[in-house]
Amino acid sequence: MSNSKNIEDFAEIFKALSNANRLTIFLRLASCCRPGTVSLFDEENSAYVGELGEELGVVKSTVSHHIKELRRVGLIRTERRGQKIACWVDPDILAALKEFLSF
C-alpha cells in the first residue's frame, strides 16, 4: 500500500525534525492544529508563515522552505485559504512514527 514506509522514509522524517527551527515550527503547528483537525490561521490562532518567522528570527523565505520540507516528508499537510495557509499534522504519520519507535 502507499502508506508503507521503509528505513529511508523514516530517516527523511527524522531529518525534517532535526533542525531546531523546523522542529519549533512543527510543534507550533501541532499545538494550534490538533492531529486530524484542520485549523485555519485566523486572528486568534495565528501561525502563518510571516509570524512564525518573526518568532524564530528568520525570514519568510526560510520559513517557507522549512514548511515545504515538513510537507514533503508527510508530517504536515497544507492548503491555501485566501492569502494564508491552513495546515495540520497528519495523524497517520504521527501514529506510524510512534509505532516505529515501539520495540
Place this chain on the structure above:
Amino acid sequence: MSNSKNIEDFAEIFKALSNANRLTIFLRLASCCRPGTVSLFDEENSAYVGELGEELGVVKSTVSHHIKELRRVGLIRTERRGQKIACWVDPDILAALKEFLSF
C-alpha cells in the same frame, strides 16, 4: 534535573536518526539489545562495529563515527568488553522521545 531536554536536544536526537545508515545501526542495536538490558556482542548476537560495517557496506571508521554520534545524543550507551563493544539502548531517552511526540 539532568534529564530534562529542550527543543535543541530533541533536534539533535532526531538528527542522529536522520541518516539511513545510522538509523539502521540504531535499529540493529535495538533489536539485539532490548532497552534496559545490556547485551554483549558475542557469537550468537554479533553486532560489533566491523560486522555492522559489512552489512551496510561502509568502512569501520564510518560505523565508529555513527556510533559515537548515537552515543553523543544519548540514544545508546556503550562499554568496552575486551576487544569488542557492548551497547544498549537507553530506555529513558526512548520514553522521552515517545512522550515528546505525544500531543
Place this chain on the structure above:
DNA sequence: TTTACTATTCGACATATATCGAATTATATG
C-alpha cells in the same frame, strides 16, 4: 486595474555532514 499583503521560488554562500583510507590506540594471546 492598481495597490497591498502574503507566500514561494531562485541564486548565492557559508557551514555542516557522510564517507573514505591511513595512522593510532586498545586489548588479547602466542
Place this chain on the structure above:
DNA sequence: CATATAATTCGATATATGTCGAATAGTAAA
C-alpha cells in the same frame, strides 16, 4: 615482547543544508 584483532581518531573531500535577500506569484480589496 611480537602479533593479531578490533575500534577510534585524523585529515581530506565531495555533497548536503540552512539561511538570506531579491524576484516572482497568488489573493484580496480599494
